[in-house]
Amino acid sequence: MNSVPRCRRGAGSGSGRPARRSSPLLSRPMPIQDPLQMLAQRFRGAIAAAYPQAADADPLITPCKSADMGDFQSNAAMGLAKRVGQKPRDVAAAIVRHADLTGIAEPLTDASIAGPGFINVRLKAAALRDALSSLDSASLGVEPASPAKTIVVDLMGVNLAKQMHVGHLRSPIIGDCLARTFERLGHSVIRQNHVGDWGLPIAMVTARIQQLAREGRIDLAKLTLDDLDTAYKAAQAECQRDVDGLAAAKRFGLGPKALAELEEQVNGATESFNAARQTLVKLQSKEPQTYGVWQRIYEVTMKVCLDVCRMLRVNVTAEHNAGESSYADELGPMVDDLIARGIAVPDQGALIIRLDDPPKGADGKPLWEPIKEPVLVRKSDGGFLYATTDIAGIRRRVQKFGASEGVYAIDARQSLQMKQVFAASIKAGYATHPKTGEIALLAHAAFGAVLGEDGRPFKTRSGESVKLADLIEETFSRAAKAVQSRDAELPASEARAIAEAVGVAALKYGDLSTDRIKDYVFSFDRMLAFEGNTGPYLLYAYVRVRSIFRKAAERGIGESWRRAAFPCEQAAEKQLALALLRYPAAVRGVADSLEPHRLCQYLYDLAGAYSVFFDQCHVLNAESETLRDSRLRLCDLTARVLADGLSVLGIPTVERM
RNA sequence: GCGGGCGUAGCUCAAUUGGAUAGAGCAUCUGACUACGGAUCAGAAGGUUAGGGGUUCGAGUCCCUUCGCCCGCGCCA
Numbered sequence: 001m002n003s004v005p006r007c008r009r010g011a012g013s014g015s016g017r018p019a020r021r022s023s024p025l026l027s028r029p030m031p032i033q034d035p036l037q038m039l040a041q042r043f044r045g046a047i048a049a050a051y052p053q054a055a056d057a058d059p060l061i062t063p064c065k066s067a068d069m070g071d072f073q074s075n076a077a078m079g080l081a082k083r084v085g086q087k088p089r090d091v092a093a094a095i096v097r098h099a100d101l102t103g104i105a106e107p108l109t110d111a112s113i114a115g116p117g118f119i120n121v122r123l124k125a126a127a128l129r130d131a132l133s134s135l136d137s138a139s140l141g142v143e144p145a146s147p148a149k150t151i152v153v154d155l156m157g158v159n160l161a162k163q164m165h166v167g168h169l170r171s172p173i174i175g176d177c178l179a180r181t182f183e184r185l186g187h188s189v190i191r192q193n194h195v196g197d198w199g200l201p202i203a204m205v206t207a208r209i210q211q212l213a214r215e216g217r218i219d220l221a222k223l224t225l226d227d228l229d230t231a232y233k234a235a236q237a238e239c240q241r242d243v244d245g246l247a248a249a250k251r252f253g254l255g256p257k258a259l260a261e262l263e264e265q266v267n268g269a270t271e272s273f274n275a276a277r278q279t280l281v282k283l284q285s286k287e288p289q290t291y292g293v294w295q296r297i298y299e300v301t302m303k304v305c306l307d308v309c310r311m312l313r314v315n316v317t318a319e320h321n322a323g324e325s326s327y328a329d330e331l332g333p334m335v336d337d338l339i340a341r342g343i344a345v346p347d348q349g350a351l352i353i354r355l356d357d358p359p360k361g362a363d364g365k366p367l368w369e370p371i372k373e374p375v376l377v378r379k380s381d382g383g384f385l386y387a388t389t390d391i392a393g394i395r396r397r398v399q400k401f402g403a404s405e406g407v408y409a410i411d412a413r414q415s416l417q418m419k420q421v422f423a424a425s426i427k428a429g430y431a432t433h434p435k436t437g438e439i440a441l442l443a444h445a446a447f448g449a450v451l452g453e454d455g456r457p458f459k460t461r462s463g464e465s466v467k468l469a470d471l472i473e474e475t476f477s478r479a480a481k482a483v484q485s486r487d488a489e490l491p492a493s494e495a496r497a498i499a500e501a502v503g504v505a506a507l508k509y510g511d512l513s514t515d516r517i518k519d520y521v522f523s524f525d526r527m528l529a530f531e532g533n534t535g536p537y538l539l540y541a542y543v544r545v546r547s548i549f550r551k552a553a554e555r556g557i558g559e560s561w562r563r564a565a566f567p568c569e570q571a572a573e574k575q576l577a578l579a580l581l582r583y584p585a586a587v588r589g590v591a592d593s594l595e596p597h598r599l600c601q602y603l604y605d606l607a608g609a610y611s612v613f614f615d616q617c618h619v620l621n622a623e624s625e626t627l628r629d630s631r632l633r634l635c636d637l638t639a640r641v642l643a644d645g646l647s648v649l650g651i652p653t654v655e656r657m
Numbered sequence: 658g659c660g661g662g663c664g665u666a667g668c669u670c671a672a673u674u675g676g677a678u679a680g681a682g683c684a685u686c687u688g689a690c691u692a693c694g695g696a697u698c699a700g701a702a703g704g705u706u707a708g709g710g711g712u713u714c715g716a717g718u719c720c721c722u723u724c725g726c727c728c729g730c731g732c733c734a
C-alpha cells in the first residue's frame with residue numbers, strides 16, 4: 001500500500017461503520033418450532049395479560065450466557081418496570097404468574113427470577129427434540145426471505161495496470177461472503193467488479209505501452225502485469241512532476257537557472273501529459289489501434305484478477321465486470337440531467353452537489369445525515385471525477401438492475417466519499433426504486449487495513465508489497481506443510497486440494513472472524529494454527545464429524561439413524577442441540593449487520609459444543625443402538641450446519657485433512 | 658483547524674447492540690485417555706474495559722471531557 005490506489009476500492013483504513021440496519025425485509029419469522037420464537041410469543045402473551053397498557057413490549061428473549069442459569073431468558077421486566085411504575089422484580093413476578101409455557105419449557109416459579117428481574121427458562125427435552133427435527137431439513141432452518149430482494153454487492157475493485165497486493169484481499173473476501181449470505185437467504189444478488197479502467201492515468205499507461213511497443217522495447221503478446229505496473233508508476237511520476245513543477249513555479253520566485261531546469265522538466269512532462277490527453281480522446285472514440293492496446297492491458301490485468309478470485313474461491317468472474325469505462329458514455333448525459341434539474345450547481349468553475357441540507361422523507365426524518373462538504377461531479381476543465389462514476393453506478397444499479405439494496409465492500413478510508421455518493425444519489429433521485437418508489441438501502445461495509453505483525457502496513461522485510469497471487473500460493477504451501485506434519489494418512493492425489501482448502505480457510509477466516517471495521521494483523525502462523533479460533537480448526541471439526549461416518553460404514557452400520565430421535569438428555573447433547581438451533585439467526589445476523597464475524601463466532605461456538613459432546617458422549621460405542629443412532633443423527637446435523645456455515649463464508653470443506 | 662474511526666488479559670480478538678461474575682484462543686501452570694482424528698477435554702492464573710465525569714435498577718456499550726494511535730477533509734484517482 002505504497003500509494004492510495006487510483007480506484008477507491010483498493011487498500012486502506014479509516015472510518016465509517018454504517019448505521020446498523022433494522023431491515024424487516026431481511027428478517028423473517030422463524031418456523032414456529034424455534035424455541036426462541038415460541039418463547040417470545042408466550043412471553044408477549046404474558047406481558048399483554050399482566051400489563052395491557054404495555055402489550056407491545058418486546059419480550060427480549062435471548063439464550064442464556066451460562067448453562068447453569070438456564071437455556072433462555074427474558075430481559076423484559078427491567079425495561080417494563082419504568083414504563084409501568086413498578087419494581088423490576090415485581091414486574092418479573094407478574095410476568096411469571098401470567099406466563100404459560102406448557103409444551104415448551106418447565107413451568108416458571110419465583111426461583112426462575114434472578115438478579116434485578118431476569119426470568120430464566122429451561123426447555124423441555126421434547127420441545128428441543130421437535131425443534132431439532134424441524135431444523136433437520138434441506139434448508140437447515142434458513143428459509144428464503146420473502147419477498148426476495150435484488151441486492152447489488154460492490155466488491156473486488158482492481159485497477160488496470162496495477163499489481164494486486166495484500167490490500168486487495170479484503171474487499172473480495174468480505175464482499176463475496178456478504179453476497180453468499182444474501183444468496184443463502186434467497187435474495188437475488190448481483191456482484192459488481194467496479195474496475196478502475198478509465199481516465200487520464202489509464203490513458204497515460206496506454207500511451208506509454210504504445211510507445212514502448214512501437215520502439216520494440218515491449219512485446220504486446222507477452223505483456224505482463226509487472227510490465228504494466230512499471231509503466232504505470234513511470235507514467236504517474238511524469239504526471240506528478242508536471243503538477244509539482246507548475247505548483248512550485250507559481251509559488252516561488254526562482255532563479256533563472258532553476259527556472260530553466262524546471263521549465264525543461266515541466267515541458268517534458270507536459271509533452272507526455274498531452275500525449276496522454278490525446279490518447280484519452282482516441283480511447284473515447286475507440287480508435288482501433290489505441291483501443292486495442294487498452295484492451296490488451298485490460299486482458300492482462302483481468303487475467304491476474306480472476307486467477308486470484310479462483311484461487312481464493314471468490315465467486316467473481318468476467319461477467320461481474322462493470323468498469324469505469326462502461327460508464328464513460330453515461331456521465332455527460334447524467335450530469336446534464338443533474339444540471340437541468342438543479343441538483344448540481346456551478347461553483348468556482350466546477351460543478352458540485354450540495355449535501356448539507358437534506359430534504360425530509362415521508363417519515364419526517366432527513367433522507368441523509370447532513371454533509372458539510374459538497375461533492376464535485378465535474379471539474380472546471382470539464383473532466384469527471386470518481387464520484388461521478390460512482391453516482392452513475394448507483395443509477396444503473398437501482399434504475400436498470402432494480403436493486404433495492406446496495407452494499408459496498410470498500411476500504412474504510414473511503415467513508416466520506418461513500419457518504420457523499422450515497423447522499424448525492426438520493427438527492428438526484430437515482431437511488432429511488434423505479435417500481436416501489438422506495439429509496440434503496442445503501443450501505444458501506446467498510447473495512448480496516450491489513451497490517452504486518454509489526455503493526456504497520458503489511459510489507460515484506462525489504463519493504464516491497466507482496467504480489468497477491470504469491471501470497472496466496474505461499475499460504476497454500478504453508479498449509480500443505482502444516483497438514484503433512486500431522487502425518488495423517490492422506491492420499492497424495494488429495495494433498496493439493498486439501499492444502500488449498502486449508503489455505504483458503506485460513507486466509508478467509510482470518511479476515512472474516514474479526515470486526516471488519518478494525519485493522520487486522522496478517523500472520524501466516526496465527527491464521528494457519530490448527531488450534532483456536534481459526535479456519536483450519538473449523539475444517540478439522542468438520543473432518544472429525546465426517547470421520548465418524550466413515551468409521552460407521554466400515555463397521556457396517558446402516559442409515560437407520562436418519563429416522564432416530566434426537567438425544568437431549570446429557571448436558572453435552574443439550575448444549576450442542578441449543579447451539580445448532582441458533583444457526584438460522586446467525587446467518588440472518590450477518591445479513592442484517594453486514595458483519596461476517598458473527599457467523600464465524602457462531603461456528604466456532606458450534607465446533608466447541610461439538611468437541612465437548614465428542615469428548616463426553618461416545619457415538620459408535622454408545623450403550624445402545626438407539627442411543628448410537630440418535631447421536632449419529634446429531635452428528636450429521638452438526639456436520640451439515642458446519643459445512644453450510646462455512647460455505648456462506650466462502651470456505652470449501654474437505655472430508656479429510 | 659474541522660470531521661470520522663479505534664483504544665478490552667502479556668499477545669491476537671469477542672461481548673447477542675443497555676443486561677447477570679467482561680468471555681475465547683495463543684503463551685504459562687495443573688489435571689484427564691488401553692474408544693469414534695489428542696488438531697481434544699477439564700481446571701488455574703491473568704482486567705481500574707486508555708483516564709476522568711455524567712445519565713439509570715444496570716454502562717465496555719449512550720452523553721460530556723482529556724490523552725494516545727490511525728484516517729479523511731471540492732477541481733487526485
